[in-house]
Amino acid sequence: MADFISTLALSASGMAAQAQRLRHVSENIANADTPGYHRKTATFEEVIAAGQRTGRVELGPVKLDRSELTRIYDPGHPLADEGGYYDGSNVDLVVEIADAREAQRSYEANLRMFDQARQMSSALLDLLRR
Numbered sequence: 001m002a003d004f005i006s007t008l009a010l011s012a013s014g015m016a017a018q019a020q021r022l023r024h025v026s027e028n029i030a031n032a033d034t035p036g037y038h039r040k041t042a043t044f045e046e047v048i049a050a051g052q053r054t055g056r057v058e059l060g061p062v063k064l065d066r067s068e069l070t071r072i073y074d075p076g077h078p079l080a081d082e083g084g085y086y087d088g089s090n091v092d093l094v095v096e097i098a099d100a101r102e103a104q105r106s107y108e109a110n111l112r113m114f115d116q117a118r119q120m121s122s123a124l125l126d127l128l129r130r
Helices: 002-030 093-129
Strands: 044-049 052-059 071-073 085-087
Touching: 002 052, 002 093
Parallel strands: none
Antiparallel strands: 044 052, 071 085
């Protein structure tokens, strides 16, 4: 039964990490037109407990993408310099949509694993009751 519980914990940690990742992707998409906005990125890290690898994951620290901001020519914009340019964001919507789809599919895979483990443990309990 402990294996079922650890499987549930593993898949739950994956779902939580992907949900956080999807939140960062959503923030990036929402701020794609915000002047001076730097894209947020985060990596996954394995959870270590008592010096042992657990297999669970969590989202690591959020970092800002330091790539160049897009220079936008709009002389009428309030942030434009004397040349008529201002700094846009470094968010690429194609990359963000691809990241969102990847996070969604990973979340769904963890959800299927969670549901399968739950069904197996329920079937095991039914067998033990007989």
